[in-house]
Amino acid sequence: GESVGLHLPTLSVQEGDNSIINCAYSNSASDYFIWYKQESGKGPQFIIDIRSNMDKRQGQRVTVLLNKTVKHLSLQIAATQPGDSAVYFCAEITDYKLSFGAGTTVTVRA
Amino acid sequence: EAQVTQNPRYLITVTGKKLTVTCSQNMNHEYMSWYRQDPGLGLRQIYYSMNVEVTDKGDVPEGYKVSRKEKRNFPLILESPSPNQTSLYFCATGLAGGNEQFFGPGTRLTVL
Numbered sequence: 001g002e003s004v005g006l007h008l009p010t011l012s013v014q015e016g017d018n019s020i021i022n023c024a025y026s027n028s029a030s031d032y033f034i035w036y037k038q039e040s041g042k043g044p045q046f047i048i049d050i051r052s053n054m055d056k057r058q059g060q061r062v063t064v065l066l067n068k069t070v071k072h073l074s075l076q077i078a079a080t081q082p083g084d085s086a087v088y089f090c091a092e093i094t095d096y097k098l099s100f101g102a103g104t105t106v107t108v109r110a
Numbered sequence: 111e112a113q114v115t116q117n118p119r120y121l122i123t124v125t126g127k128k129l130t131v132t133c134s135q136n137m138n139h140e141y142m143s144w145y146r147q148d149p150g151l152g153l154r155q156i157y158y159s160m161n162v163e164v165t166d167k168g169d170v171p172e173g174y175k176v177s178r179k180e181k182r183n184f185p186l187i188l189e190s191p192s193p194n195q196t197s198l199y200f201c202a203t204g205l206a207g208g209n210e211q212f213f214g215p216g217t218r219l220t221v222l
Contacts, residue, residue: 032209043114043200043213044153089152096160096208097168098143100153 010105013084019077021104023090026071030092033066035075038087038103047075047088082108112137114214116201122220123191131186131217133201141204142184143168143211144176146197153200159184160206191221 013019036044048059063076087103114135143158155168159178175187204211
């Protein structure tokens with residue numbers, strides 16, 4: 001069936017380095033692709049989204065890239081900080097229904 | 111302060127005892143939704159509502175009911191809870207498109 005998934009369940013990053021979190025999706029009909037961050041004990045927090053007709057979108061310290069040819073989504077975090085330690089979920093929305101991937105746990109090393 | 115509130119935050123109950131988890135938002139958002147989060151399965155959408163009196167099923171609606179009688183509230187009802195509904199539940203709200211959602215703090219439910 002159609003699903004949203006992540007390539008790696010965990011990622012360890014040195015503080016100050018750039019992080020890249022990857023996600024593969026299978027539903028070509030999705031309207032938006034979205035990244036959420038979930039810190040321990042909290043609900044998910046919206047980071048950034050990208051419309052399906054775009055290739056790249058930048059936010060504050062984050063960039064989302066969408067490659068529709070290979071159905072791949074990535075989140076780049078510049079100059080990773082300790083506060084970036086969290087679980088990151090990619091998600092897609094189709095006809096108002098939101099589907100999440102399983103998540104990548106990012107750990108930032110001091 | 112803009113917020114999404116859920117009550118209760120923690121609940122332990124027994125099989126078959128009806129329960130309601132409330133969700134309220136003060137952001138005047140049209141879109142509201144319920145999710146459950148289970149280890150290894152990520153977040154799965156239970157139900158969503160695009161506006162008052164408009165609700166629709168998500169990916170895992172079985173065993174749940176919702177209602178949207180007013181814009182700010184979107185309660186989740188478990189008529190006859192079962193142990194497989196033990197989970198962490200999140201309510202979320204958003205603007206009409208639903209792509210940017212604001213999540214509540216979560217309700218941890220245990221059904222014995």
